[in-house]
Amino acid sequence: MEKNLKFFIKELGLECKAGEELLNRVPKGAYVSDLLSDVIGKAQEDMIWITTQAHRNIIAVASLKELSAIIVVNDRKVDDDVLESADSEGVVVLSTKEAAFETAGKLYCILYDIDT
Amino acid sequence: MKMQYFIQGGDFSAGGRASTEVKSIIKQFNISPEKIRRIAIALYEAEMNVVAHAFKGKMDVDLRPDHIRVVFIDEGPGIEDIDKAMEEGFSTASDEVRQMGFGAGMGLPNIKRNCDEMLLSSVPGKGTRLEIKVLF
Numbered sequence A: 001m002e003k004n005l006k007f008f009i010k011e012l013g014l015e016c017k018a019g020e021e022l023l024n025r026v027p028k029g030a031y032v033s034d035l036l037s038d039v040i041g042k043a044q045e046d047m048i049w050i051t052t053q054a055h056r057n058i059i060a061v062a063s064l065k066e067l068s069a070i071i072v073v074n075d076r077k078v079d080d081d082v083l084e085s086a087d088s089e090g091v092v093v094l095s096t097k098e099a100a101f102e103t104a105g106k107l108y109c110i111l112y113d114i115d116t
Numbered sequence B: 001m002k003m004q005y006f007i008q009g010g011d012f013s014a015g016g017r018a019s020t021e022v023k024s025i026i027k028q029f030n031i032s033p034e035k036i037r038r039i040a041i042a043l044y045e046a047e048m049n050v051v052a053h054a055f056k057g058k059m060d061v062d063l064r065p066d067h068i069r070v071v072f073i074d075e076g077p078g079i080e081d082i083d084k085a086m087e088e089g090f091s092t093a094s095d096e097v098r099q100m101g102f103g104a105g106m107g108l109p110n111i112k113r114n115c116d117e118m119l120l121s122s123v124p125g126k127g128t129r130l131e132i133k134v135l136f
């Protein structure tokens, strides 16, 4: 089965906050960082970005880098105006109660077919 | 084609607006997606530096058939040591700005990597001028 965002949402128990109609995207890898310029420099197109940042500049960064989705961890609340700008920029915002370590670990295992 | 934008220092909620607007304008021309991506990244980093480090500034865009040249001029603290500022990891960002995820000290290196010509000059205590050129 193709591992698209829908698949990751189900496997990791994520909540989709923005970009509902873009969940057929198939992510290629992921990057964990809370530093925006680090993401701009190092993340690659179609990656999932795992972060605790939840303010509106993350949308600009995801759009600039054409990332597959942002996963906001630790149940951080993302404001409605941020979600609106995500929708209009074509940015998928997912949310989880778990921390970055757990999220990245699970994502890694699924992306690279590692049994746990 | 020429355009000018005003950039307000400290206004992180509007931050990125000018570069986003330029990106959508240049998309209408016959410029490769890869070039558009590089231009957009360089302009965003430069705009956010004015927002994060200066009081106010302006961005002048000059779009030509074979290149784009963008000049950022701001009023602000300026840069004491340009070579140091260009180093990866060097940042004078305040704690408040760092909490938002700025201050990796990667912005200027990202600009350098994404343009063909970069000219940075500054008068400490007065302001900074940054010129970026990307060839099509």
Ligand SMILES: Nc1ncnc2c1ncn2[C@@H]1O[C@H](COP(=O)(O)OP(=O)(O)OP(=O)(O)O)[C@@H](O)[C@H]1O
Binding pocket: A036, A037, A038, B049, B050, B052, B053, B054, B074, B076, B077, B078, B079, B085, B086, B090, B091, B092, B093, B101, B102, B103, B104, B105, B106, B107, B108, B109, B128
């Ligand atoms: N327009 C500016 N006015 C004053 N100082 C600046 C300006 N642009 C850059 N600097 C100085 O150069 C340093 C390095 O800039 P750079 O963009 O590489 O990193 P940063 O802005 O601190 O963090 P990041 O861009 O990774 O979020 C800044 O911390 C600041 O001291």
Ligand SMILES: [Mg+2]
Binding pocket: A037, B045, B048, B049, B052, B103, B106, B107, B108
């Ligand atoms: Mg910067």
